Ligand SMILES: Nc1ncnc2c1ncn2[C@@H]1O[C@H](COP(=O)(O)OP(=O)(O)OP(=O)(O)O)[C@@H](O)[C@H]1O
């Protein structure tokens with residue numbers, strides 16, 4: 001166990017080292033997008049919509065979107081780091097191959113990759129939550145209670161990314177999951193409007209996709225919307241499935 | 257009487273089959289066995305596609321063997337990769353340098369994977385960079401290095417952990433004659449300190465000069481293992497061979513390892529006396 005932890009942390013630290021050299025890049029690429037969404041939808045559309053009935057609770061549209069962008073950030077940041085980032089490291093840089101012939105095993109390399117992607121995306125999601133705290137939309141406490149949701153949600157989306165990287169034959173093929181999975185989730189899993197606005201059948205479909213569960217939990221914690229307990233098993237089922245499958249797929253791809 | 261401690265590297269009846277997309281399998285390495293003792297340099301000599309890199313990937317514990325075992329200082333690399341690879345330094349055939357780090361940090365970071373502290377790593381890195389003529393590139397990123405400089409850095413990286421077993425897959429490909437000689441010297445120094453070296457190469461002069469023992473590998477099988485001198489004596493009957501190098505121009509020369517290699521791995525027309 002301690003050996004495992006040592007190996008995984010070495011890998012995590014490699015990512016952290018690289019990261020510290022490009023903090024400005026990270027801040028710009030990670031936060032510009034959510035801030036634009038916050039302004040365009042939260043403030044812009046928010047002025048038109050005003051108060052919204054979200055799952056029986058009245059909330060301002062601005063707060064609703066602010067909380068939605070938390071999950072959306074976990075999705076984008078986790079998926080893109082796990083998909084494009086890992087693909088570059090695996091295919092072009094051969095970082096996995098170089099580390100996995102030292103006392104660190106490929107299994108540890110992949111745990112390190114997933115944990116790093118999850119950490120980075122979770123921090124970004126918390127950053128968005130912090131903006132909401134500063135604007136007075138959420139209580140400061142929510143930053144704390146959000147940690148597990150942000151982390152496990154990001155972990156799940158990183159797994160989705162890594163799995164895509166493992167199956168992509170070239171980097172262009174990552175567009176498939178991006179357009180077929182990430183974009184539909186972004187638009188239909190309750191980031192910009194309550195999924196209760198969708199027809200019943202579409203609502204059921206929306207619940208199958210993990211971003212709905214993440215958004216639901218985030219809104220319970222930030223806006224006090226009713227707790228939808230089934231979001232928890234949905235999140236952990238996806239998390240387990242994607243972590244197991246993405247690791248297996250990566251092993252298949254690299255270990256001949 | 258034989259030494260009780262296990263040899264630095266032992267490959268025992270190693271076979272490796274690749275799964276093919278259609279569902280079949282392709283056996284790239286068949287029943288390969290050899291040992292490399294301390295202070296020895298062992299060469300894998302074989303044409304493209306012979307199975308050299310496949311063997312090396314199994315030695316690293318990256319690919320699992322289909323059958324057989326690889327032991328590093330007596331530890332099975334497949335079942336106990338963490339312990340076994342503590343004593344292993346590898347330079348792969350392809351470029352696996354980490355392009356997110358500059359030349360020095362590259363080495364320090366790699367050392368961290370071997371439990372080596374930063375301070376020790378920095379010292380060793382400095383010495384290695386000096387040895388490999390990379391000191392003036394110490395703070396540059398990998399992209400700015402030429403192909404040969406990258407190759408040198410990758411060999412240097414394999415040495416940062418001061419391994420008991422050093423595995424080099426075509427280390428001198430792309431090196432200029434000077435750098436090649438420099439590397440030969442580095443390898444000679446390393447083996448004097450007790451390192452066991454396994455290298456694959458296409459260069460006959462390199463193999464003949466560096467290796468105490470050579471395995472000629474062809475289509476995944478070892479055709480013969482011996483010292484270069486004994487291989488020549490065994491397989492080339494004559495003291496002198498004749499070769500028509502250009503129409504009408506005949507060269508007479510002593511037989512060399514290349515003649516053995518060509519004789520065992522296929523036939524070359526025009527060389528008399530093989
Ligand atoms: N992943 C793979 N899947 C299927 N076949 C493979 C795979 N990797 C290598 N091979 C085949 O196995 C054989 C041995 O390849 P290997 O790379 O070990 O040769 P090599 O001796 O290192 O050659 P070279 O001198 O060109 O580097 C070749 O026929 C090669 O095509």
Ligand SMILES: [Mg+2]
Pocket residue numbers: 308309310349425
């Ligand atoms: Mg090869």
